[in-house]
Amino acid sequence: MPRKAKAALCRAHNTPVVVESVAVDPPKRGEVTVKLGACGVCHSDLSAINGTIALPLPLVLGHEGAGVVEEVGDEVSGLAPGDHVVFSFIYMCGKCRFCAAGRPVLCLEQGKALTTPLEGTTRVHDARGEPLGIFSGCGAMAEYATVSAENLIKIDPKVPLDCAALVGCGVTTGVGAVFNTARVEPGSSVAVFGCGGVGLSVIQGAHIAGAERIIAIDTLQPKLDMAKKFGATDTVLAKKEDDLAKILKKATAGGPDYAFECVGSGALAGAAYRAIRRGGLAVVVGVAKPDDSTSVRTMTLPFEEKTLTGSYFGSCVPRVDFPRMLALYSAGRLKLEELITRRYPIEQAPQAFADLEAGRNARGVIVFGP
Ligand SMILES: NC(=O)c1ccc[n+]([C@@H]2O[C@H](COP(=O)([O-])OP(=O)(O)OC[C@H]3O[C@@H](n4cnc5c(N)ncnc54)[C@H](O)[C@@H]3O)[C@@H](O)[C@H]2O)c1
Numbered sequence: 001m002p003r004k005a006k007a008a009l010c011r012a013h014n015t016p017v018v019v020e021s022v023a024v025d026p027p028k029r030g031e032v033t034v035k036l037g038a039c040g041v042c043h044s045d046l047s048a049i050n051g052t053i054a055l056p057l058p059l060v061l062g063h064e065g066a067g068v069v070e071e072v073g074d075e076v077s078g079l080a081p082g083d084h085v086v087f088s089f090i091y092m093c094g095k096c097r098f099c100a101a102g103r104p105v106l107c108l109e110q111g112k113a114l115t116t117p118l119e120g121t122t123r124v125h126d127a128r129g130e131p132l133g134i135f136s137g138c139g140a141m142a143e144y145a146t147v148s149a150e151n152l153i154k155i156d157p158k159v160p161l162d163c164a165a166l167v168g169c170g171v172t173t174g175v176g177a178v179f180n181t182a183r184v185e186p187g188s189s190v191a192v193f194g195c196g197g198v199g200l201s202v203i204q205g206a207h208i209a210g211a212e213r214i215i216a217i218d219t220l221q222p223k224l225d226m227a228k229k230f231g232a233t234d235t236v237l238a239k240k241e242d243d244l245a246k247i248l249k250k251a252t253a254g255g256p257d258y259a260f261e262c263v264g265s266g267a268l269a270g271a272a273y274r275a276i277r278r279g280g281l282a283v284v285v286g287v288a289k290p291d292d293s294t295s296v297r298t299m300t301l302p303f304e305e306k307t308l309t310g311s312y313f314g315s316c317v318p319r320v321d322f323p324r325m326l327a328l329y330s331a332g333r334l335k336l337e338e339l340i341t342r343r344y345p346i347e348q349a350p351q352a353f354a355d356l357e358a359g360r361n362a363r364g365v366i367v368f369g370p
C-alpha cells in the first residue's frame, strides 16, 4: 500500500515551492522506504527550482536527508526496518571503473537515477495520480521517500537526525573538499568564497585540518560573523567592485595556499585561481549556471604551476566519510548543531526557501514529526 506523505514540490521553474499530500509507493527490488526525520535546505534544491540544475519537473525536492528505515524491498542487504540512515545524493553502482577505484562520486551510472530510483520509474504520485520525480534520486523533503538502497548509508542511531542530515550534503561537501579533494596541510592559508552551509563546512574542515589562516569572504556581514564561529581567522565583506584576488594577495603576502569557491560563479572561480600563490590550489565547489564560464591567463599555467579543480560531494566515499564526519561530531570536533539556524515543519518549506535565498541561515532544516 502506498504511504500518504506531505512533500515539498517544485512544479515549475521559478515558481514558489508547494507543499502537497502525495502517495509514496513501497520499495521494489533493491529499494528502501525511509520515514524522514529531517532534511536540510541546500542551495542545490534552489538551483533545481531556478533551473541552474535543469532536471525534468515536477520533482519532490530534498537531498540532505536522514531518517529511519520503514520497509526494505527484495534483495536489499545490510539495511533493516528501524535502522537510522543518511541519504547520499549520488547513486553509486559500486561496479564501474570509478566506483571500483574508490571514486564513486564519478560513478558512470549516476545519471540513471537522477529523478527516480535506478529502476527508472517513479514511486511518488500526486493527489491526481500523476507521477512525481525525486530530486537527486532522493526526494527527501517528504515524510516518506522510496529510493535505491545504494543511496542510503546506515549511521549510529545515537546521532540526532537533524544533525545527521547535514552530513548528507553540505557538511560532507565542504569538509570533504578540504580533506579529500585539496588535502589541506596544517599551517596553511585558506580563502573561502561564500559562507553558506557549504562554505562554513569548508571553514570548519580547514580549521580541523590545522590551517593557520582562514579568510572568509561573503557579501553579507552576518555570514562573516557565523564564519568566525566555525574557525575563520579573517573576514572580507565583498562588494561588487572589489578585486578580491588583489585583496587576498595583499592579506597573505602573495596569495593563500588554497581557495575554495562555494557560491557557484565563474567570476569567483577566476578570482579564486588568481588569488592563490604560485603552486597553489583553487577548488570550485559551487555549482554555476550551465552557460557560465571562467578563463585563466594561459601563461600562468607553466610559470606559476597553479591548479584549478572542482570537488563534487567532497570527493567522498559515503560509506567511509559519513561515519568519519559523525565520529568527528561525536568527539566534539565537528559542529553540526551550530550549523542549524532554524528548523521548519514541512508546511513551512516555502519560508525555508525564502530564508535560504535571503541568506538568513547557516542551514535551515525541515524537521518531520514523530
Ligand atoms: N560540489 C558539490 O557537490 C555541491 C554540493 C552542495 C552544494 N553545492 C553548491 O555550493 C554552493 C553553495 O551552497 P550553499 O548551500 O552553501 O548555499 P547558500 O546559499 O547557503 O550560501 C551561499 C553563500 O554565498 C554568498 N554569496 C553570494 N554571492 C556572493 C559573492 N558574489 N561573493 C561572496 N559571497 C557570495 C551568500 O551570501 C551565501 O552566504 C551552491 O552553488 C550549491 O549548489 C555544491
Ligand SMILES: [Zn+2]
Pocket (backbone or CB within 6 Å): 042, 043, 044, 045, 063, 064, 169, 170
Ligand atoms: Zn546539497
Ligand SMILES: [Zn+2]
Pocket (backbone or CB within 6 Å): 092, 093, 094, 095, 096, 097, 098, 099, 100, 104, 106, 107, 108, 109
Ligand atoms: Zn559506479
